[in-house]
Amino acid sequence: MSFYSIDQTKCKKCFICAEVCPNKLLLKDKETGFPKMRIGAEAACLQCGHCVAACPVDCVQLEPMPNDHFLQVDSSLSISSEQADQFMRTRRSIRSFKSKPVEHDTLQAIVDLTNYAPSASHKQPVQWVMVESPESVREMAEMTIEWMMELRKNNRELAKKYSVAGLIAGWKKGQDLILRGAPHLAISYMDKNKTWHDTDSAIALSYLELAAHSRGVGACFAGFFTYCANDYMPLREKLGLQENHVCCGGHMLGYPKFTYPRIPMRKKLPVNWL
Ligand SMILES: Cc1cc2nc3c(=O)[nH]c(=O)nc-3n(C[C@H](O)[C@H](O)[C@H](O)COP(=O)(O)O)c2cc1C
Numbered sequence: 001m002s003f004y005s006i007d008q009t010k011c012k013k014c015f016i017c018a019e020v021c022p023n024k025l026l027l028k029d030k031e032t033g034f035p036k037m038r039i040g041a042e043a044a045c046l047q048c049g050h051c052v053a054a055c056p057v058d059c060v061q062l063e064p065m066p067n068d069h070f071l072q073v074d075s076s077l078s079i080s081s082e083q084a085d086q087f088m089r090t091r092r093s094i095r096s097f098k099s100k101p102v103e104h105d106t107l108q109a110i111v112d113l114t115n116y117a118p119s120a121s122h123k124q125p126v127q128w129v130m131v132e133s134p135e136s137v138r139e140m141a142e143m144t145i146e147w148m149m150e151l152r153k154n155n156r157e158l159a160k161k162y163s164v165a166g167l168i169a170g171w172k173k174g175q176d177l178i179l180r181g182a183p184h185l186a187i188s189y190m191d192k193n194k195t196w197h198d199t200d201s202a203i204a205l206s207y208l209e210l211a212a213h214s215r216g217v218g219a220c221f222a223g224f225f226t227y228c229a230n231d232y233m234p235l236r237e238k239l240g241l242q243e244n245h246v247c248c249g250g251h252m253l254g255y256p257k258f259t260y261p262r263i264p265m266r267k268k269l270p271v272n273w274l
Pocket of ligand 1: 091092093094095220221222223224225
């Protein structure tokens with residue numbers, strides 16, 4: 001089978017596959033009139049799957065992406081814009097969690113959804129560490145406090161910038177202001193030499209947060225933890241991060257202890273319409 005092929009018995013020559021191709025790699029075969037891939041264009045293919053996904057008669061095949069791995073869109077699952085708006089507005093950063101663990105399959109489904117986040121040149125560079133055990137999450141919060149204590153001794157300027165004094169004091173009083181007693185943690189990382197790593201990972205983290213929200217699972221960005229994961233060797237080793245890896249952010253995860261009957265106000269959005 002060639003890299004890009006079509007079933008000529010089904011193809012209606014609509015050329016939607018060619019139009020949606022981001023790099024315009026498909027053209028009309030002068031002899032047959034069917035779409036074909038430009039010679040030598042395989043390497044330029046992003047493998048975004050648009051040509052296969054958009055074909056109205058399911059006649060396109062892309063060799064590295066078997067058609068049976070494409071999910072059928074179920075239009076009965078469509079939601080209204082009002083529903084979608086409320087869903088996004090009701091996402092909150094959750095900082096109080098029930099001790100009840102989130103089921104493994106739910107955590108798996110949440111992280112799997114991040115695979116559908118857009119990424120620059122469709123590189124899909126984001127990798128994850130899922131910390132499922134609440135004991136390990138607690139241990140990592142403690143390691144972050146240890147790092148902060150070292151920072152206070154060795155780098156007063158940074159210690160001040162990160163307000164570590166209050167976080168350490170809270171920990172000593174039994175308050176976990178680092179990972180908020182969350183039972184689980186999702187950490188995104190990637191090769192630090194990748195372009196767009198901040199953007200790709202921020203989008204993936206947002207997908208994760210929304211996927212959690214849709215399942216009634218609360219999430220909160222773990223900012224202090226992320227600083228630590230990029231600086232403190234014992235934590236990097238615990239996470240299995242290599243020297244070339246940058247930790248892009250983490251989310252605490254768990255069932256929310258409280259529900260929010262209101263959506264908080266936001267400051268006026270600055271938008272310039274040109
Ligand atoms: C990059 C980033 C880092 C954050 N780090 C923390 C954190 O370390 N601890 C925390 O409690 N909240 C953290 N937050 C959550 C923000 O405080 C929160 O998004 C903001 O207060 C708005 O509340 P909302 O998310 O409920 O709308 C972080 C958010 C972002 C985007």
